[in-house]
Amino acid sequence: MGHWFYRNVVEPGKLPLLIALTSFVVTFLVTRTVVRMIRAGKGPFGNVSSGGVHIHHVVPGVVLTVAGGFGAVASGREGVTACVFAGVFGVGAGLVLDEFALILHLDDVYWSDQGRKSVEVVVLTTALVVLVLGGFSPFGVDELTADERQNRASFVLGLLVNFLFVLIALVKGKFRIAVIGTLVPFVAIVGAVRLARPGSWWSRRAYARRPRARARSRLRTYRHDRRWDRVRRRVQDVIGGFQERVPGRGPGPGPGSGPDGG
Numbered sequence: 434m435g436h437w438f439y440r441n442v443v444e445p446g447k448l449p450l451l452i453a454l455t456s457f458v459v460t461f462l463v464t465r466t467v468v469r470m471i472r473a474g475k476g477p478f479g480n481v482s483s484g485g486v487h488i489h490h491v492v493p494g495v496v497l498t499v500a501g502g503f504g505a506v507a508s509g510r511e512g513v514t515a516c517v518f519a520g521v522f523g524v525g526a527g528l529v530l531d532e533f534a535l536i537l538h539l540d541d542v543y544w545s546d547q548g549r550k551s552v553e554v555v556v557l558t559t560a561l562v563v564l565v566l567g568g569f570s571p572f573g574v575d576e577l578t579a580d581e582r583q584n585r586a587s588f589v590l591g592l593l594v595n596f597l598f599v600l601i602a603l604v605k606g607k608f609r610i611a612v613i614g615t616l617v618p619f620v621a622i623v624g625a626v627r628l629a630r631p632g633s634w635w636s637r638r639a640y641a642r643r644p645r646a647r648a649r650s651r652l653r654t655y656r657h658d659r660r661w662d663r664v665r666r667r668v669q670d671v672i673g674g675f676q677e678r679v680p681g682r683g684p685g686p687g688p689g690s691g692p693d694g695g
Contacts, residue, residue: 446510447566449519453501454562456520460527461555464490469674472544491535494528497521530555544675549666552673557609564616591618601625606633630654 442448470476481488501522508514534542534550542548595614598621602611607624614621628650629635640647669675 442566449505449510449515450562450566452516453519453523453526454559454566456523457527457530457562458559460524461531464528464531465672465674468543472674489532489535489541490528491532494525494532497525498529499525501525526558527555530558549669549673549675552669553665556668556672557612561612561616564613595619595621598622598625601635604629604633605635606630628653 442451467476467478471478471480481490501518501520501524504518505515505522508518529536531551532543533554534545534548537550538547540547543551595618598619599611599614602614602621602624605624605627606629607621607627610624611621614624628646629639631647631651631654636647636650640650666675
């Protein structure tokens with residue numbers, strides 16, 4: 434195990450990335466636990482305020498992210514200093530992305546349906562970093578052989594084709610699969626060849642005079658969302674605590690975090 438860890442993590446210079454990912458996930462989980470306890474009125478924790486202004490944890494998160502990011506760039510990829518700054522960056526990123534929905538909406542939507550975006554972004558970020566740790570590289574550069582690297586035409590063509598699939602998936606409204614497609618070669622082709630989601634740029638342009646395609650797109654999206662939204666919401670409930678009862682509010686999420694955490 435020690436030899437495997439050194440060969441696959443330490444030697445390629447991925448230890449800071451592993452530390453950043455670990456601190457990111459741990460910080461997110463600890464933060465969610467603390468905020469859920471505050472919301473339920475349990476434990477010794479409470480909201481932080483100054484001069485009557487509620488200080489959201491995104492504020493120290495931004496400070497730590499900036500400090501850790503600049504420190505990591507200045508210290509390089511190896512050494513104790515790089516690992517320390519990577520840990521600081523991971524803590525800051527965990528605090529920031531836990532309130533991603535607040536930044537997106539510029540509103541205190543921590544416990545609302547819009548607040549579920551924070552959990553979704555954290556899960557997606559974790560998955561992407563795990564892929565990078567596992568050896569995946571944007572557009573599949575790491576998977577090219579030595580001969581392919583020497584053949585510039587094949588290299589550039591592979592990049593362009595995969596980028597085209599990623600771009601088509603994006604304009605068709607398939608954001609998640611497009612992002613994953615930048616790391617796992619040609620995964621984005623699944624989103625590129627399928628019908629666009631209603632409301633996407635592709636749907637508005639390509640289906641403007643194709644009512645049958647618009648109808649099929651709406652029907653397929655409805656069936657997909659009906660099948661997977663319930664599963665996704667249950668996972669978000671477990672991770673984010675949206676399903677928990679709040680004293681005086683009844684079940685379900687409140688209108689925002691307010692004095693209950695965030």
